[in-house]
Amino acid sequence: MSEARSRQVIVAGAGIAGLTTALSFAVRGYPVRIFERAPKLEENGAGIQLSPNATRILDRLGVLAALRLTAVRPSAVILRDAASLAELGRVPLGAGAEQRWKAPYITLKRSDLQSALLAHVAREPGIELVTGADVKSASLHAHGVTASVETAAGTVRAGGLMLVGADGVWSKLRGLNGSAGNSRFSGEIAWRRTVSANSPAGKALISIGVTGAVTAFVHPGFHLVAYPVSGGSALNLVAMVAGAAMAETWSGKMDSAVLKRAMARTAPALRGLADDGEAWTVWPIHTVAADEPWVAPGGIALIGDAAHAMVPYAAQGGAMAIEDGETLAARVVGRQGTLGAALTAWEKERRSRIARVVRRGATNRRAWHAAGAVAKLRNVYLKVQSPTRLAAGFDWLYGWEPPVIKG
Numbered sequence: 001m002s003e004a005r006s007r008q009v010i011v012a013g014a015g016i017a018g019l020t021t022a023l024s025f026a027v028r029g030y031p032v033r034i035f036e037r038a039p040k041l042e043e044n045g046a047g048i049q050l051s052p053n054a055t056r057i058l059d060r061l062g063v064l065a066a067l068r069l070t071a072v073r074p075s076a077v078i079l080r081d082a083a084s085l086a087e088l089g090r091v092p093l094g095a096g097a098e099q100r101w102k103a104p105y106i107t108l109k110r111s112d113l114q115s116a117l118l119a120h121v122a123r124e125p126g127i128e129l130v131t132g133a134d135v136k137s138a139s140l141h142a143h144g145v146t147a148s149v150e151t152a153a154g155t156v157r158a159g160g161l162m163l164v165g166a167d168g169v170w171s172k173l174r175g176l177n178g179s180a181g182n183s184r185f186s187g188e189i190a191w192r193r194t195v196s197a198n199s200p201a202g203k204a205l206i207s208i209g210v211t212g213a214v215t216a217f218v219h220p221g222f223h224l225v226a227y228p229v230s231g232g233s234a235l236n237l238v239a240m241v242a243g244a245a246m247a248e249t250w251s252g253k254m255d256s257a258v259l260k261r262a263m264a265r266t267a268p269a270l271r272g273l274a275d276d277g278e279a280w281t282v283w284p285i286h287t288v289a290a291d292e293p294w295v296a297p298g299g300i301a302l303i304g305d306a307a308h309a310m311v312p313y314a315a316q317g318g319a320m321a322i323e324d325g326e327t328l329a330a331r332v333v334g335r336q337g338t339l340g341a342a343l344t345a346w347e348k349e350r351r352s353r354i355a356r357v358v359r360r361g362a363t364n365r366r367a368w369h370a371a372g373a374v375a376k377l378r379n380v381y382l383k384v385q386s387p388t389r390l391a392a393g394f395d396w397l398y399g400w401e402p403p404v405i406k407g
């Protein structure tokens, strides 16, 4: 096997996970071919929060500087009661966060993140990105892995050291390493919308304090998160509401009566958002069972949502995808034993962290959607915590550094 082939990494999927992984391998001298099913890479206008554990890696990959041009550095994450609008708790961010966790907390449009990652991929001579290329299957053999990829020109066979399955929550590659394959509908639908800060909806939100911060409005069985993007000229909104299973897409439609019902008892400025005739897009929240295998020691690793899609209550799915890519490349390139041993070690090290993040998301869900006595307890708990103490509760998550690989 040639030297190039012995290092060639094949990545299925050019989302956050796939693009970051490609950069992480390429900066360490491993050539990468990314195969992306979509003919054209387009991100919708939705937003994303990137916490310091993720921006630290993006900074090392040289991507953060481009993000700073349009991203907002929110001053805090604020929890408010969606009915009374009373502030329940506040985690300070901004310059304090940057000092505490040694990297910024930012909010931005997904399309800005994708553009910055793609620009870096294009500049990296070791990376080839092929769009309109659907990775259908892969076989493991003595020299590594061969993927079978369907393109408009016919089926291409691509060989390499290993295949990284970064093909998202509805991954077709998940079955390849012996896992059962399917994701599970969580019973919740994410409603998403971006509003201009100058629009009536934007002005209504700003009038209730949604400016320069990430605000989570909590309510029994429902919450709405609002944060600024595009230098503050727009606000990204995500509401989580129970709902029925629907088509697996980022841009679905649903009768707004469902949202209106969920928001019926919230403050008028919030209620109006479900009632102003503007379009929301909906996304069914699917998760992947935590006990499925993520690697086949012969040369397959699943990362990001393909491995461990989670409910977005900790706003960490994208951050975990970024951490996965960086740690996988460090483990594989820095290995002193076999590839299988490196992949197994990587999976073990990632499992404990991902499990903790998933537990954090479940706790947030219970707290944010609580009613009655549980909600009262939550409010009392938050009242007696100082903002600094609340921030300290995130040190394990945001202060995380990629482990040093000793081989």
Ligand SMILES: Cc1cc2nc3c(=O)[nH]c(=O)nc-3n(C[C@H](O)[C@H](O)[C@H](O)COP(=O)(O)OP(=O)(O)OC[C@H]3O[C@@H](n4cnc5c(N)ncnc54)[C@H](O)[C@@H]3O)c2cc1C
Binding pocket: 012, 013, 014, 015, 016, 017, 018, 035, 036, 037, 038, 047, 048, 049, 050, 133, 134, 135, 136, 166, 167, 168, 169, 171, 172, 173, 190, 238, 283, 285, 303, 304, 305, 306, 312, 315, 316, 317, 318, 319, 320, 321
């Ligand atoms: C409402 C909501 C809010 C969220 N907010 C946040 C947040 O604030 N912060 C955060 O960190 N995370 C957040 N997340 C989670 C985050 O969006 C995901 O974890 C992240 O986008 C997963 O990235 P990925 O690359 O693993 O998958 P994807 O982004 O789904 O990318 C998968 C790619 O693989 C391609 N593909 C699929 N099959 C194939 C194939 N067979 N061959 C080739 N290509 C293929 C797809 O076309 C796609 O481009 C949120 C999620 C939701 C639902």
